Amino acid sequence: MGTKVSIVQRGxxxxxxxxxxxxxxxxxxxxxxxxxxxxxEPAEVARSGDVxxxxxxxxxxxxxxxxxxxxxxxxxxxxxxxxxxxxxxxxIRTDERGYIAVDEYLETTxxxxxALGDAIGRYQFKHTANHEAVHAYNNLMQRGERTPVDYTxxxxxxxxxxxxxxVGKTERQLVSENVPYWVGRWSYLDTAMxxxxxxxxxxxxxxxxxxxxxxxxxxxxxxxxxxxxxEVLVAMKSGDGTINSITxxxxxxxxxxxxxxxxxxxxxxxxxxxxxxHLYR
Numbered sequence: 001m002g003t004k005v006s007i008v009q010r011g012x013x014x015x016x017x018x019x020x021x022x023x024x025x026x027x028x029x030x031x032x033x034x035x036x037x038x039x040x041e042p043a044e045v046a047r048s049g050d051v052x053x054x055x056x057x058x059x060x061x062x063x064x065x066x067x068x069x070x071x072x073x074x075x076x077x078x079x080x081x082x083x084x085x086x087x088x089x090x091x092i093r094t095d096e097r098g099y100i101a102v103d104e105y106l107e108t109t110x111x112x113x114x115a116l117g118d119a120i121g122r123y124q125f126k127h128t129a130n131h132e133a134v135h136a137y138n139n140l141m142q143r144g145e146r147t148p149v150d151y152t153x154x155x156x157x158x159x160x161x162x163x164x165x166x167v168g169k170t171e172r173q174l175v176s177e178n179v180p181y182w183v184g185r186w187s188y189l190d191t192a193m194x195x196x197x198x199x200x201x202x203x204x205x206x207x208x209x210x211x212x213x214x215x216x217x218x219x220x221x222x223x224x225x226x227x228x229x230x231e232v233l234v235a236m237k238s239g240d241g242t243i244n245s246i247t248x249x250x251x252x253x254x255x256x257x258x259x260x261x262x263x264x265x266x267x268x269x270x271x272x273x274x275x276x277x278h279l280y281r
């Protein structure tokens with residue numbers, strides 16, 4: 001809407017918990033629209049009349065700047081407020097971060113008291129809390145038939161422009177865990193609908209275990225990413241969990257989900273860096 005925006009980010013990328021390729025591309029896109037300072041952190045904030053002045057300093061040392069604005073948004077993460085709940089009166093324990101400790105059935109350290117959602121610090125999403133609520137209710141009401149919470153294929157989305165959606169492992173996690181994997185990647189623009197809607201930046205990225213073809217992760221940036229990822233969630237949670245659950249399905253042409261099956265069919269060994277060496281079988 002014509003507003004000038006400056007974003008100060010401590011890390012090298014915005015959305016740093018996403019797959020690094022997504023985070024890098026998203027940061028690049030935001031930097032083309034706004035003034036983005038990565039690798040900086042605020043040192044001092046002051047307000048004079050209607051003007052905020054924020055002094056920022058490079059984490060690498062040396063460079064410092066002062067930003068002026070008429071609004072200031074602070075988004076530095078969340079902390080549990082369990083310290084306000086007088087939990088010591090109940091026998092309910094918290095972990096070292098302050099989240100309420102629960103077992104696999106969502107029962108706290110006080111028998112008969114259950115907790116769920118953001119308060120337990122597992123996956124801080126509304127859809128996760130909904131999922132946990134069903135288990136908490138059943139485990140509370142049916143004590144003889146308790147069911148542990150299954151967090152398989154727990155997804156998330158970021159409703160930015162472009163949207164971001166993800167599930168499972170990131171590529172850097174697989175590298176650090178020394179898991180053998182292939183990458184499947186496809187751009188929106190290389191599909192009919194992607195061209196029609198002129199999404200020149202969007203892409204789908206699969207991470208697949210190379211020996212079993214199990215889907216280890218999927219990361220999408222682009223139009224309707226939060227919707228597109230759902231067929232991957234079904235494959236991971238209710239299908240056989242392999243990439244074949246995607247590639248064996250006939251997709252409508254020219255619907256946007258074609259970008260998902262094209263990515264699934266385009267597996268390659270990332271250590272060779274040749275996208276044309278398709279390893280799908």
